Amino acid sequence: MNLSVRNAARLAGAGLRALLVLTVVCGVIYPLVVTGLAQLAFHDKANGSELTVDGKSVGSELLGQSYTLDKKDKDGNPLPDPKFFQPRPSAAGPNTENTQYKLLVSGASNLAADSKVLLDSVRQRRSDVAAFNGVAPSSVPVDALTASASGVDPDISPAYARLQTERVAKANHLPVDKVERLVKDHTDGRLLGFMGEEHVNVLKLNIALKELARG
């Protein structure tokens, strides 16, 4: 009995020591080495790919953000600013996880394909987006109707960007063809021609738009 207790204690000691040693290796040395190398070689990316305009940070190119007015609708959600290209639905409405790209918690709606809540909000978004942009409801693309996975999707489809050009041009008193050109220049194709989907980075597009509007 004594022997087996002693054996068990010895084994437990070995287990604990092994964990502590490996914690130092994998939990201290490894992340510090990687952080050091990353900060040296890829400083801006390791720190969140921030973009600046006139020396001021305007956000990370990897994270979506909201472009809203101070005015609110009847549900208390801020109204979208017609002067800017709008991102995918994230938060407002059914996605309670992440309100308006504030990034407190990232996440998706997790609503099912047969969810009535999701069905209703897809229909609502279709009519809202169509009315806001003055286009036919049938022309609204899928990414404008569905919430993303992260809740901070930085991109929209080229179709959704094109759909917004006329409204954006009007609100900024710019010729439509200039804004169309801007969208074209900011459309990223599939990586290496086949990976992922075509997309437009909303922040980069809006920065360029602001520049253009400023003259």
Place this chain on the structure above:
Amino acid sequence: MSPVLSGVLQLTALVAALALVYRPLGDYMARVYSSEKHLRAEKLIYRLIGADPSAGMRWPAYLRGVLAFSLASVLFLYLLQRIQGVLPHSLSLGFTAISPDQAFNTAASFVANTNWQSYSGEQAMGHAVQTLGLAVQNFVSAAVGMAVAIALVRGFARSRTGELGNFWADLVRGTVRILIPISVVGALVLVACGAIQNFAGIHGIGQLTGGTQQVNGGAVASQEVIKELGTNGGGYFNANSAHPFENPNAFTNLFEAFLILVIPFALTRTFGKLVGNVKQGYAILATMGVIWLGFTALMMWTEYAHHGPALQAAGGAMEGKEQRFGVGASAIFATTTTLTSTGAVDSFHSSFTGLGGGITLLSMMLGEIAPGGVGSGLYGMLVMAIIAVFIAGLMVGRTPEYLGKKIGTREIKLAACYILITPTLVLGFTALSMALSSPPDSILNTAGNSAHGSGAHGFSEVLYAFTSGANNNGSAFAGLNANTPWYNTTIGLAMLLGRFLPMVFVLALAGSLAEQKPVPETAGTLRTEKPLFAGLLVGAILIITGLTYFPALALGPMAEGLS
């Protein structure tokens, strides 16, 4: 280029990349686990542990090593979360202690290589818990899985000895020689593409229209890479690999899928090398590959077809998916993560089509063996191979044998116990959760909330949770609010039992095989390196899983997908 073609090309590129590293990595791992030499750093580690890395262990001793190490891990991780509140702000980021039930759940989860998360990453865990606790388990729980798989392979390879190798040596070598070097390179690739790697904490950054946005800093890339490579899956952020800081573009998405698959597939080469016949490894590889490709093709088909009222109304299955990935890349990731024991997600499975969600469920129910978790995929598949030769033996009335070892009463009993554990846990806990009065309150997509009024998806949420837990996957139909004492406790138990009970049977099986003397191959021996056997194995896996889970699948995803 059409989206479907782009999806097919991405799958092709992934297969090509895996094929390229299959032999070198598999051979390298075989050398790692059979080399007599110890690196200087390893010798230091063994001295600190107080273990003799050259001492052979019989299966009970090997198992005791696994359990002692894992128990220490659970306790350490539990304590680390419980004391988070008193750690300095730079380590805790101001987050308080995790509640006892959630701390138990998380400790069980990461030690069991599951990485089920009932917390939201960026809203609960500071640098200390993430980096010193969770990321460490991402390494060592993977190394434990590989060690057990190698012990089983040695059981086939060795004769007339009970010794299966040394657990401490296998644990340390797997970590130091395989996981860490790949992780350092992989992490830098991710950072080069935009994944973050800093210790900045939570801070505000500017916005174009004024105001600030709250952003988390953290050692994300270093954790992301091992989370995929070790088939762990626990995200730094709540959105997991859908978050742009974890998975910035379509290339990193494919790269992460590659990291998930590379060790489980290459281990079949290691297995072939160690048993002295690489063709045996190819047969196992073919079995895994056929299932993985078949399921991925099915997933792409159902997601592109986007059935379901809400998806039809939207014109595509983009709910819970990122624009930069699209449907094809998300489908590849979804089957990859559920057919391994990973559980990382780049899109949210709960919002997939009914049948797509069903495929993720079925993928896990197969036991995560195609190609499965690091190590656990190989030993799970070898247990299924034993069942398959047993079935073949019954057909011709001959004592079955596999790799020169007789599959007798003892072996088949151990294999049968192995395959009964997870279904018992999954179906038992799901039934209990549906029968009790309060656990169903956690369901998001309730009957009243469904366009059909069926509530099938709500049932799937619970079934998914226990399937994911008991199979050590970790992904979720995340609508379920799992942070309740009931789910934290039961899923915690399912994860621990689903991880360590099978290991008991695998190691006992390994010990029993290693003691045998080899039986000579005769004309009547089933040729287990031939396509016929791979076909039989695929059939056995699908039939056994189908018979076990069909009723449960019919109530959930099939009811949703076919209505």
